Amino acid sequence: MPLLTVRAIEAHKPRPQPYKVTLDRGLQMRIAPDGARTLLVRYTVKGQDGERQYRLPQEYGDGPGQIKLASACAEAQRIRALAREGVDWPAEEEARLRAEAAARERAEREEGVTFEKALRDYVERKRRAKDGLPLKARTKADYLAMIEAGRVSLKGRKFADGELYPLAHRLLSKVTAEDIRGIYETQIKRSERQAIYAMQVIRAVLRWHGVVVPNNPLGQDTAGRDRIVLAPPKGNPAPIPPERLGAWWRAACASGRVAADYYRFQLLTGCRGVEILGSKRYGYEPIKVVDVDLEGGRIVLRDTKNRSDHKLLLSRQALAIARAYCTGRKPEDRLFAITDARKTLTRINAEAGTTVQGHGLRATFASIAEELVSGGVLKRMLNHVAGNDVTLGHYIGKSEAQLRAGWQTVADFVEAAAAVRDEPSVLPASAEAVPEGTTEKEAALCAA
Template sequence: MPRRVDSKSELVFRAAKPRAQPYLLADGNGLALRVRPNGTRTWLLRYRRPGTSKENFLSLGPYPDVSLVDARKAATIARNLVRDGTDPVEHRRAESAARKRAAEGAFQLVAQKWLAFKRKEWADETYRKAEFVVREYLSPALGNKPISTLATPEVKPVLEAIAAHAPNLATKARQYVGGIVTYAIQHGLREDGIPLSLRGVIPRHKKGHIPAITKPAEIAPLVQAINTYKSPITRAALKLTMLTGLRPGMVAAAPWDEVDLDVAEWHVPAGRMKMQHEHIVPLPKQAVELLEELEALTGRGHYVFPSPARQKTPHLHRDALSKALRELGFQGKHATHGFRGMLRTVGTERLGIDIDILEAQLAHAKRGDVQKAYDRTTFDDDRRRVMQEWADYIDRLCSAKP
């Protein structure tokens, strides 16, 4: 039988001096003070793990910060846990995790950390869309809800509300919520193995094509309407989108240091491209003239299209382009993304441009892993020629007599 140890007075523990080797000064019932050679003293409880014959130690805090009375109380609580079949060390870890989840686990806080983490691997436009959905839709509805207990019935009505007016965004929002929950599990803010069941919560909808004007007779009225738009910055951004076929978000956020007017090229780095490949955009002379006029108007700050004073973004927001087309009467007829469809359709059908050249200009992904790996063709010279043809064709349509 183990030797019985009687409880000691606090004077004994207060007088404990360090020795060359660490030692334990026992108080009985497994409680002891560990004294290290450097003078630090810590309360420890020796106990047998429930269901095993293995002994373990539980730290109860430093002495004298934790008094003898408090150490004995903590030891009693721990022994009661053992008696009930709970390992006090595991219990402490669970409590610590719960405190962490409570402090850091509000949905909006986790969502912001997830966005910061994903930004390292996403293109700017991909990040912009995710940040927009989180900020405008998910955080207002789920902001302070604990991620540790977030349940499918809480998320379902939020996604349904988004789907009612923006089905495509609802699909993205569902993906983002899943990513945020996975991030929370990986960082100890939600128990492992408790995902959400969101598949099928969004009503199915028929995917329609992005509205785009592709008939030559309708292009001139579109361009002429854009020429009347009140904001010269938004007007120029719309025209550059049309002349290059780039995604509207790329155009709106274009910095001047990517544009070389002397060689009539726009070099978009891989980090800003959806497919994570550098993209060289040839600028027809009409685009160069447009940018020179804009530079004379706004100066050469960081962004080609600086933000109006009322906007929070440092550059023109892509939604300003959509708003302009709506105000000009083209809602449901032509979207900002529709300029890409216009170039692809009209370029093929009216100008006879090779589809591979157009795909390279639009920076579309190659189909198939083999093609992605070995097809590095960018058709730079061909694209320079056909984009000038495209700009000239638009000019001819606009100058033609009715």
């Protein structure tokens, strides 16, 4: 039986200050100055310290939406009985209600959100977990290009739509497993790499917005036979063949063009092309005259692909090229004032009997260095992160002298290859000789 009867409760009138009245064991009523009567359940969870308090959602009374004394006492006894068994029912109920409210809010928000809008929201608001930095401009551009319609050239030629264009105007909440699988099957016919990239973007957007697609072929809880397995990324390096390295270097030296010196500089440093020439679209700044420390023989590249600064320690040969293009120039001038160097590279390749493209020069640098320097030095020269390599990331330190020696070793190897006219299958490790017939100007640019 309750400690107080209904008549005894009604005898308690509002006061200027709120006060509490005990109705039953663990059940109290708070009477506010405005007459509102709130019911409070006090309980202690088994195995936990401290008494807790839960406010029943209904007010006391006989009216609609109110709770009577007998029902309030029964609810208090139920909550306290669960607490004696170690169950904090009020806390669990509150968590459930919050989750349901969040799900409703998300569903209402996403009901009118297209995949295109969801992707744009992702690229603008996404922050990397390890450092809180936003996505790079190049990554944003790559993602957004996937939802764009193919452009039409001046001659009326229609280019292919972006990989995810079929989903661009689909409501995010209506994306199905069949949609995802259809895009994958279409793209895999064009390029396995782009098909995998498209799937990674879809998966990232769905996770970001908390959308669950039934039988999602990208989900870990989907049966293996119905799942799209994304192969780990792998490169396709196309460096200059070792037996043609010397010919390529001689052709580049003899060109006399700014673009040729840019390509030679890229081969000597192992940089990405956009790190040297810059890119407005991808947010890369070009190397400027002011960035070159001629006295120290170094250049610092800011906010590179892996979101860190990268210090280039120039070999004698690379420094000679940089010095030639800094002399008589303004500090804000670009080191290499070119816009499209591909025609020059085509001429060099034709003369040298090679087919290397821009990024292939970075691959050539890495292929040469792999046999000449340690793995730790090579990773730092290429500005690659240590990843899960605890030894390299936490214990191995390399001085500037060690790193500069690595760049110098590669440069000497390239010059040694150019000094051998008959192009043997095994190239010498180094050489000081200048190729016979080389002019003084070519020799000055090819060797420091």
